[in-house]
Amino acid sequence: MIVHRSDWEQAAARLQAGEASLVALWGEPGSAHMALLDQNEIHTLSIACDGGRYPSVGRLHPPAIRLERAMRDLHGLEPDGLPDTRQWLHHDEPYRFLPAEGESLHQIPVGPVHAGIIEPGHFRFTANGETVVRLEERLGYVHKGTEQLMAGAPLERAARLAGRVSGDSTVAYALAFAHAVEAASGVEPPPRAVWLRALMAELERLANHCGDIGAVCNDAAFVVLHAQFGWLREQVLRTAARCFGHRLMMDCVVPGGVRADLAAEGQHALRVLAALVRSRFPELVEVYDNTESLKDRTVGTGILTPALAAQFAAGGYVGRASGRAFDARRTPGYAPYGELEFDVPVVQAGDVNARVWIRVREVGQSVALIEQLLAALPTGSIYAEARPSAGEGLALVEGFRGDIFAWVRMRSDGHVERCHLRDPSWFQWPLLEAAIEGNIVADFPLCNKSFNCSYSGHDL
Amino acid sequence: MRTLLLKRLVQGPLTEPAPAPDAAALAELGAQVDRAARRRLGRSLSIREVDAGSCNGCELEIHALNNIVYDLERFGLRFVASPRHADVLLVTGPVTRNMREALERTYAATPDPKWVVAVGDCARDGGIFAPSPACVGGVSRVVPVDLHIAGCPPTPLALLSGLLALLEDASKNR
Ligand code: SF4
Numbered sequence: 328m329i330v331h332r333s334d335w336e337q338a339a340a341r342l343q344a345g346e347a348s349l350v351a352l353w354g355e356p357g358s359a360h361m362a363l364l365d366q367n368e369i370h371t372l373s374i375a376c377d378g379g380r381y382p383s384v385g386r387l388h389p390p391a392i393r394l395e396r397a398m399r400d401l402h403g404l405e406p407d408g409l410p411d412t413r414q415w416l417h418h419d420e421p422y423r424f425l426p427a428e429g430e431s432l433h434q435i436p437v438g439p440v441h442a443g444i445i446e447p448g449h450f451r452f453t454a455n456g457e458t459v460v461r462l463e464e465r466l467g468y469v470h471k472g473t474e475q476l477m478a479g480a481p482l483e484r485a486a487r488l489a490g491r492v493s494g495d496s497t498v499a500y501a502l503a504f505a506h507a508v509e510a511a512s513g514v515e516p517p518p519r520a521v522w523l524r525a526l527m528a529e530l531e532r533l534a535n536h537c538g539d540i541g542a543v544c545n546d547a548a549f550v551v552l553h554a555q556f557g558w559l560r561e562q563v564l565r566t567a568a569r570c571f572g573h574r575l576m577m578d579c580v581v582p583g584g585v586r587a588d589l590a591a592e593g594q595h596a597l598r599v600l601a602a603l604v605r606s607r608f609p610e611l612v613e614v615y616d617n618t619e620s621l622k623d624r625t626v627g628t629g630i631l632t633p634a635l636a637a638q639f640a641a642g643g644y645v646g647r648a649s650g651r652a653f654d655a656r657r658t659p660g661y662a663p664y665g666e667l668e669f670d671v672p673v674v675q676a677g678d679v680n681a682r683v684w685i686r687v688r689e690v691g692q693s694v695a696l697i698e699q700l701l702a703a704l705p706t707g708s709i710y711a712e713a714r715p716s717a718g719e720g721l722a723l724v725e726g727f728r729g730d731i732f733a734w735v736r737m738r739s740d741g742h743v744e745r746c747h748l749r750d751p752s753w754f755q756w757p758l759l760e761a762a763i764e765g766n767i768v769a770d771f772p773l774c775n776k777s778f779n780c781s782y783s784g785h786d787l
Numbered sequence: 788m789r790t791l792l793l794k795r796l797v798q799g800p801l802t803e804p805a806p807a808p809d810a811a812a813l814a815e816l817g818a819q820v821d822r823a824a825r826r827r828l829g830r831s832l833s834i835r836e837v838d839a840g841s842c843n844g845c846e847l848e849i850h851a852l853n854n855i856v857y858d859l860e861r862f863g864l865r866f867v868a869s870p871r872h873a874d875v876l877l878v879t880g881p882v883t884r885n886m887r888e889a890l891e892r893t894y895a896a897t898p899d900p901k902w903v904v905a906v907g908d909c910a911r912d913g914g915i916f917a918p919s920p921a922c923v924g925g926v927s928r929v930v931p932v933d934l935h936i937a938g939c940p941p942t943p944l945a946l947l948s949g950l951l952a953l954l955e956d957a958s959k960n961r
Contacts, residue, residue, distance in 0.1 A: 444849055447889065468840075469883055471840060471881060472916070476915075476916065487915055488915060494841070494842040494843040494847060494940065557854040561851060564851070574942060575847065783842045
């Protein structure tokens, strides 16, 4: 819906008042778009940017600030009243970190190249002795210009790009993109494809949760669990490769359906995997839960308050560990989850331990979902050809990290005119800055891993 | 009780006969890498990983090299935290404009003799991101590359055989 300045400003005011949540905010030359979650429904607003200007949303609602800085960089849109006008994704100008004043403060710059095998980003700590007084993140190092590459891309190439926004969530991204394209062109994927997609999505969640729970244990110097959870992750990836031909299942989900069908042998492998996780996982969790030295590190560390999680509409385990009961599989919901039984675990504590626990519980749910999906897998084709037609579509898909938003505008020749993909990390990264405050510097890796935000997904 | 449980946990997967069809190839490859590394360097090989713009897919598989299934360290290959301790830079991604300087500085900080391995299709020539003005292109646009390991992302086994190829080549040209 194209709106006037006053309606746009009113929407920003409603976000500020907490009456609606910000789902996405993006631009293109000449106009800006916003998606809101209001009464469990997603609404979009568009505004024409006369002279490249529009009223800043971040002025009233801080979660929008980084998005608007990115829109400035990418499309030259000027948000009137934006409180922070430093570049964000572009790094052409010297960067001014926020000043910190006070007695006996010192700064610790970290990155962009980090000590471990992780993505690049810069963290500027201001510390008072051991205690973090402020963390300021600087991101954008892996900005690849994905949105620009999407503009005008043939559908097949665009789908491959979507699957490479954040490699750990390649299934979820490909799915979000496919949903948006299908909404734009009115194509319906066959039932079997819909169920196979869900199988892949749950496998991806399982692999990431297993790996990351182990990595959190590793950052708390508990290596045994890291090894064991890592072994489970490897079993998931090998099963995925056997079933769908690729360990991370890249390019398996495409607009119109899926690329690879699941043979009987693959179904058997998935049942074996589900049984394996059911037998191994609980005893590992028991060790986690009964190891005081480990809990000592994770309980009470890096607390994110429910108020902040709600303000930023934080998705995934970051939100659900701080009382925000949101899961895109339920709201707005998509097939086939309406026909499946699963819980969305929520706790209030908001610390590292709570984020681990949410993921522990979600592993159980994903295994149960995989079993349900296998038990009632529809037969039939796995792909429906889309007739090229112009149109717009959007989608919200629950990746392991949280809700991924996709918006696409298709041209009549079947190419993508514009596409925007919003990673859940946009609303989680700023919260990490808040959660680390008052913790010791040495606990940062642990807090960071418990959030596990995406750099590439965010930097686009 | 807990000690028992832990012991069983530790023993379980390690003593389990490896079910994967590539287990034999893996063991053979690993032994070769170890021999070649010793011939070349007389010790183990230290690797520093640099993400210069990856989608993180390549990192996930490099990580897998360290899990207990592949257990890279048993072959004398070891990831280190600083380029100053490294023999090999393992570089992923289409090099982004924003990572170019960091990659150059990491390369400069690595002592000679050093090798650069470009990992993944993006690292070869920018891959699917090549046309983007936000990317510089393949790793060789920024630092000299000794070897490229193909794949999107390369599997852990492909990574291991790539490291072997590097060592063979390096010892031949000595
Ligand atoms: S090669 Fe593939 S997995 Fe590796 S960074 Fe490029 S897109 Fe990601």
